[in-house]
Amino acid sequence: EVQLVQSGAEVKKPGESLKISCKGSGYSFTTYWIGWVRQMPGKGLEWMGSIYPGNSDTRYTRYSPSFQGQVTISADKSVSTAYLQWSGLKASDTAMYYCARNPDINSDILDYWGQGTLVTVSS
Amino acid sequence: QSALTQPASVSGSPGQSITISCTGTSSDVGAYNYVSWYQQHPGKAPQLMIYEVSNRPSAVSDRFSGSKSGNTASLTISGLQAEDEADYYCSSFTSTSTLVVFGDGTKLTVL
Numbered sequence: 001e002v003q004l005v006q007s008g009a010e011v012k013k014p015g016e017s018l019k020i021s022c023k024g025s026g027y028s029f030t031t032y033w034i035g036w037v038r039q040m041p042g043k044g045l046e047w048m049g050s051i052y053p054g055n056s057d058t059r060y061t062r063y064s065p066s067f068q069g070q071v072t073i074s075a076d077k078s079v080s081t082a083y084l085q086w087s088g089l090k091a092s093d094t095a096m097y098y099c100a101r102n103p104d105i106n107s108d109i110l111d112y113w114g115q116g117t118l119v120t121v122s123s
Numbered sequence: 124q125s126a127l128t129q130p131a132s133v134s135g136s137p138g139q140s141i142t143i144s145c146t147g148t149s150s151d152v153g154a155y156n157y158v159s160w161y162q163q164h165p166g167k168a169p170q171l172m173i174y175e176v177s178n179r180p181s182a183v184s185d186r187f188s189g190s191k192s193g194n195t196a197s198l199t200i201s202g203l204q205a206e207d208e209a210d211y212y213c214s215s216f217t218s219t220s221t222l223v224v225f226g227d228g229t230k231l232t233v234l
Contacts, residue, residue, distance in 0.1 A: 047223040113168040
């Protein structure tokens, strides 16, 4: 059974750093892209970027222009885990963050989703 | 990259059919057969319901169907059931650097 299990909810202060995780199981982690999707409170879905854990070349990490430079996406194939990190959180980063499996970067298909990680940034 | 345009809300009675539209541009919906639909119940993660315009994952009921004409894609739900009440989002691959664009979302109410 394909599963993506995300790390737990976080409460942080503005300016703090954070790294959340997404652990895949039940499939070959290195042969599928992992995408990250933001959902701000009461709002819709936004694609942030994707990574292909099977290749460490920087060309295999893609960012939406809206999130380029704001977050860093990485992966450790030895533990089948993808990460999303911030170096200086803002209140506007308060949102639910989902990881999802993407069979092909040249498609919009997100076929399995994690349960979400709620990030709250407040002073 | 602007979000794809969906109606904010639709409603229907049990047993009826409803259709949700998703309008994009010639750079996304109109350019590729990569349109997906997701169902999201309150407090839950989205679930893939339709991919590549009209394909259904094996676990999804055949009451859900998708189509596309030009720059507009549609999701039709037939034989509405109470459990269908949820938010629905469309998405499309896009030729811009954004790669994937989502719709604004549509809240489906089963009366």
